[in-house]
Amino acid sequence: MAETLRRVLTRDGAAWSGEENTPVAGPPLLLLGAPGSGKTTLLFAAALEAAGEGQGPVLFLTRRPLQSLPRGTGTTRDPMRLQKIRFQYPPSTRELFRLLCSAHEAPGPAPSLLLLDGLEEYLAEDPEPQEAAYLIALLLDTAAHFSHRLGPGRDCGLMVALQTKEEADSGDVLLLALLQRYFPAQCWLQPDAPGPGEHGLRACLEPGGLGPRTEWWVTFRSDGEMMIAPWPTQAGDPSSGKGSSSGGQP
């Protein structure tokens, strides 16, 4: 899943449009960030990216309808792509469980990407670790079932966004450890600034396994458009990117 997000962040759009071979979904990815750090925007951009890959539909789960479509990250907001994103709004944890447990009963083509925004809202209702583990395990199981339906050589990816708190208590630490057990790939959005007077976010993508860590510099224009650039330290010396993991990542 990291690959779809990497494409969104790397944004050399044209090179990726359609002619690529079916991409491998890769391990499930957890997107972490404080309120307003652009998680939904990135998730939505990933949905558009996946919808443009000539694969099955994309299933986007979130507690309530998006107020407005995120301004995007430069991804073409082609109506054909938008049509392939199926939004569903489970209003409670119970309804989310119901949706995941009965995912194999849903008719129609299996999604090639399953997205969940605002996991913290569903977990807040019942913060027991085992409950959280079952919810997450069911998300993985649902994606695995969709992969099975897609047939050999095709996988359904999974990407979940979780809002982090500024000061994590012991329960949050436990929850994070639990989540990391199930999500080998992670992307962190952290407030940071590469130079004085600049405000923005550092996006760190850890693709899981042996893949290198990559970082980007994310800012929002006044109209809400997300601007993404490679993290400055990497620009001059590409090899330094892999070793720069001292960046205060939790």
Next chain:
Amino acid sequence: MAAVLPAVVEQLLSEMAAAVQENARLKFLFGSSATQALDLVDRQSITLISSPSGRHAYQVLGSSGKTYTCLASCHYCSCPAFAFSVLRKSDSILCKHLLAVYLSQVMRTCQQLSVSDKQLTDILLMEKKQEA
């Protein structure tokens, strides 16, 4: 003919020795869970539940008589030991039920049960209700 029998016995003995070694390796890796998991496999306590959709899950009848659900695609068991030792304490990598599922997959000793898609939904949802 006389030479054949000792050869067969020798072969059997070396296979048994390999099995004992495997057993010891399992115990080294998984501690007491290994014996308990092998016991569950012996008693055929593992059922693979599948529905026409292709989705499936495992149910393990624990030694206490309680049934636990294990997911087939990822590491999850609904038993208290999984919640405590694996999730909370990170003392173990898996519980005896999950180990029993993996062993029975290798040994092909699962019981098989076919249910309707709706029934599988209920089985997965029931797990949630039991916890609540």
